[in-house]
Amino acid sequence: MDEAYLTGEPYQVSKAPGTSVLSGAINGEAVIVIRADKLAHDSRYAQIMIVMQEAEQKRPSMRRIGDQIGAVFAPLALLFAFAAWYFTGDSTRFLAVLVVATPCPLLIAIPITLISAISMAARQAIIIKDPTVLELLPTCRTAIFDKTGTLTLSKPELTEIILVDGIKRDKILQQTASLERYSKHPLANAIIQAAEKDSLALMEAVSVFEKPGQGLVGTVDSHEIFVTHRKKLLKDSPDIANTLPPTAVGLECIIMMGGHYVATFRFRDTPRADGKSFISHLGPSHQFNKVMLVSGDRESEVAYLADLLGIEETLASQNPEQKVAIVRRETAKAPTLFMGDGINDAPALASATVGIAFGQHSSVTAEAAGAVIMENTLEKVDELLHISSAMRRIVLQSAIGGMTLSVIAMGFAAAGYITPVTGALLQEVIDIIAIANALRLSLGFKIATDLNT
Known part of the structure; x- marks a missing residue:
């Protein structure tokens, strides 16, 4: 069964009679009969949902830039x-100051920039559910x-x-892959892909037989190939240890040929090709400290990936x-970005x-993000x-720039150089400048990534 979205375990987990099954796990290739011995509200899935609801209730409120x-x-x-x-006793000056102080750059320019950024993100297959994400992401x-x-x-990837x-390596890989193409085991595709990567042509296999949990056996190039696991092999042949x-x-x-041990294939969870460059550029390009x-995966797997990607804290x-506790602790020190794809990540998100x-694997995860x-x-x-950096920069330019021009105009209005009518016209000019600047995000702005994959 695939429990990755619940536990973080990347590989399918074998289930024997009598073992427990997590609610929300995805069944593999074989038929499985499950007996429910707990109520729905006692399930692991329900417990995760309770934690997520508590996390949402305790989520700190964020003030928008405009506010x-x-x-x-x-x-x-x-x-x-x-x-x-x-100081002047002239009520007209009071009125003129208020007219030019109308905060239209906040009321118009900021929403225009936000909508432009959301639209641009959607065109890049990025769905913005909460606009504050665009404002807060550059501060993380x-x-x-x-x-x-x-x-x-x-x-899994054959490593x-x-x-x-x-x-010979190529020969045993070619023979094993030729047999594995008839299997539905999760490791079969990894072996076949390794053979294809080395340009090894697959051969015909005959007398293929596979019993779940026991292994795969067949004849390739006149050799009987048996693919099994260590526990099964040691149980049947303890002397081979x-x-x-x-x-x-x-x-x-474990690969056996003609009843004799010939090879061991080892596998690891495949890291993303752009993972190392992405992690390494977060500090220099986006100011992550x-x-x-x-x-939720095992220490050995996490340490292996962290070493590949250059992540020191795991x-x-x-x-x-x-x-959730880790995220809250880190958020108390500095604004945090959390990325995940599983149901078990929803509360932290x-x-x-x-x-x-x-990804789009879980509606629960998408709802929390x-x-x-x-x-x-x-x-x-x-x-x-x-996109978020550009949006925040343009928002601040439009808002602060518009407010600065308004403050300057307020000074002239207080000094009696601007009447209320003139102030109204001047304020419209300030609004047009702020809005024109806000439209830069949707008119000709190009997204340039700085990843070196």
Whole structure:
């Protein structure tokens, strides 16, 4: 069964009679009969949903940029207007100051920029569910990533072949792949893809037989090939233990030819091709000070990936409750970005300053996130970072620039150089300038990523 979205375990998990099954897990190729011995509200899926709901209720409220600027500008404008009236005794100046102080750059320019950015993101297969994501993403300084399905492809890759003396690597890989194309085992595709990568032509296989949990057997090129796992082999032939290589992290399968051990194939979860360049550019290009890998997977798998990608801080075997605690702790220090794709990531997505759901596998995850990356590539995440940075920059230019021009005009109005009617016309000019600047995002703006894949 595939439990990746619940536990972070990237590989399908074998289920024997009597073992437990998590609610929300996805069945593999074989038929399975399940007996429910718990009520729905006691299931693991329900527990995760409870944690997510608590995380959403405790999510800190974020003030929009317009609200922050308006909170300063509004009392300043009133104070300025009353001061002009008080010191000059001319109520017309009071009125003129208020007319030119109308905060239209906040009311018009900011929404235009936001809508332009949301539309641009949608064209790049990025769905913005919460507009504050675009405003807050450039302020994030800590990036926290899930492992399985986010920084990896959640599928095994053949990484090592251990051979006995006298056996040629290409030959045993070709023969095993020729047999594995008749199998539905999760490791079969990894072996076939490795053979195709080495341009090895597949041969005919006869007398193919596979019993779940026992292994795959068949005849290829007049040789009987048996593909099985260590536990099964040691159970049937304990004397072969000294012949096998030591156990290692990841998955493996044992290859027998004519009843004799010939090779061990080892597999790891496939990292994304653009993962290393994406992680390494977060600091220099987007001012992230800290990158963390937090996963429900095993320590060995997490450490292996972290070493490949250059991530120094890792936490493995973390359940959804622990992920939420980690995100809250880091958010208290600095704004956080959390990226994940599984149901077990939903509570952490809801707790982070910005939560980005990767892929379209789970509606629960998408509901908890502020943005959803529809295509499984980290390049789209980089595009979102650039869109949000450009949007925030243009928003601040339009809002602060418009307010600055209004403050200058307020000074002239207080001095009696601008009448209320002239102030109204001048304010329209300021609005046009702010709106024209806001439209730059949708008129001719090009998204340029800085990933080196």
